[in-house]
Amino acid sequence: xxxxxxxxxxxxxxxxxxxxxxxxxxxxxxxxxxxxxxxxxxxxxxxxxxxxxxxxxxxxxxxxxxxxxxxxxxxxxxxxxxxxxxxxxxxxxxxxxxxxxxxxxxxxxxxxxxxxxxxxxxxxxxxxxxxxxxxxxxxxxxxxxxxxxxxxxxxxxxxxxxxxxxxxxxxxxxxxxxxxxxxxxxxxxxxxxxxxxxxxxxxxxxxxxxxxxxxxxxxxxxxxxxxxxxxxxxxxxxxxxxxxxxxxxxxxxxxxxxxxxxxxxxxxxxxxxxxxxxxxxxxxxxxxxxxxxxx
Ligand SMILES: [Fe+2]
Numbered sequence: 425x426x427x428x429x430x431x432x433x434x435x436x437x438x439x440x441x442x443x444x445x446x447x448x449x450x451x452x453x454x455x456x457x458x459x460x461x462x463x464x465x466x467x468x469x470x471x472x473x474x475x476x477x478x479x480x481x482x483x484x485x486x487x488x489x490x491x492x493x494x495x496x497x498x499x500x501x502x503x504x505x506x507x508x509x510x511x512x513x514x515x516x517x518x519x520x521x522x523x524x525x526x527x528x529x530x531x532x533x534x535x536x537x538x539x540x541x542x543x544x545x546x547x548x549x550x551x552x553x554x555x556x557x558x559x560x561x562x563x564x565x566x567x568x569x570x571x572x573x574x575x576x577x578x579x580x581x582x583x584x585x586x587x588x589x590x591x592x593x594x595x596x597x598x599x600x601x602x603x604x605x606x607x608x609x610x611x612x613x614x615x616x617x618x619x620x621x622x623x624x625x626x627x628x629x630x631x632x633x634x635x636x637x638x639x640x641x642x643x644x645x646x647x648x649x650x651x652x653x654x655x656x657x658x659x660x661x662x663x664x665x666x667x668x669x670x671x672x673x674x675x676x677x678x679x680x681x682x683x684x685x686x687x688x689x690x691x692x693x694x695x696x697x698x699x700x701x702x703x704x705x706x707x708x709x710x711x712x713x714x715x716x717x718x719x
Pocket of ligand 1 (some may be wrong): 538539540542619
């Protein structure tokens with residue numbers, strides 16, 4: 425079934441590490457001129473149910489220690505039901521994989537929006553348990569992964585795809601994954617913003633190459649320009665919120681509704697404590713969550 429996936433649309437730079445010098449097993453090149461760039465898409469089928477589209481299966485999963493959201497998306501109209509996980513956490517990998525098994529999905533990508541400082545990614549653990557899964561992160565993150573994405577890339581699973589938007593500022597390599605802009609893609613669109621934009625907040629900008637100026641520009645140019653009804657699904661929430669919209673955040677976000685100077689002032693005076701997990705999480709997350717060269 426894996427061979428049914430074929431490359432199209434997505435340009436994904438392949439990792440230059442020894443674990444990734446060949447094309448991933450679930451990808452088949454459509455051109456012989458694809459040394460470092462590929463395009464992928466899978467075949468479509470004809471049945472499914474979902475609240476967002478006839479093809480999308482969507483689950484928002486929560487990890488309570490770090491208040492992290494992990495998102496599961498799958499194209500259930502495709503025969504193999506290809507799925508992606510966005511921002512998995514190491515502590516909840518077994519829960520996530522068991523759900524994926526129960527739903528009869530085929531996990532193909534474990535993706536991160538950025539190198540997290542507050543928890544260890546589940547990506548490496550997932551790869552050790554399901555070897556076909558490919559890890560995905562932005563090239564700008566500097567982290568190890570099977571596939572690197574860059575702004576404008578499309579990550580396909582079945583007939584659905586996520587568009588990659590660069591949203592640096594919380595970290596240098598932050599990206600936002602947005603569901604596709606096409607009539608056969610979920611409506612309204614859904615933006616997985618990582619820590620760039622939180623519900624009524626945003627990620628801190630004082631570590632990991634952060635920059636409040638850059639974050640302000642990222643959110644305004646890459647997220648607030650999306651259709652107003654686009655759902656915002658952040659990587660964290662500490663107040664119990666689960667989802668917002670572009671329109672809501674443009675109206676009510678207490679930081680991003682301000683002008684740039686005021687925003688920079690707010691971010692410079694948060695007086696946040698040193699992240700308790702940063703010294704463990706960042707080194708681990710730079711190598712997929714497991715400090716092993718095999719990953
Ligand atoms: Fe973060």
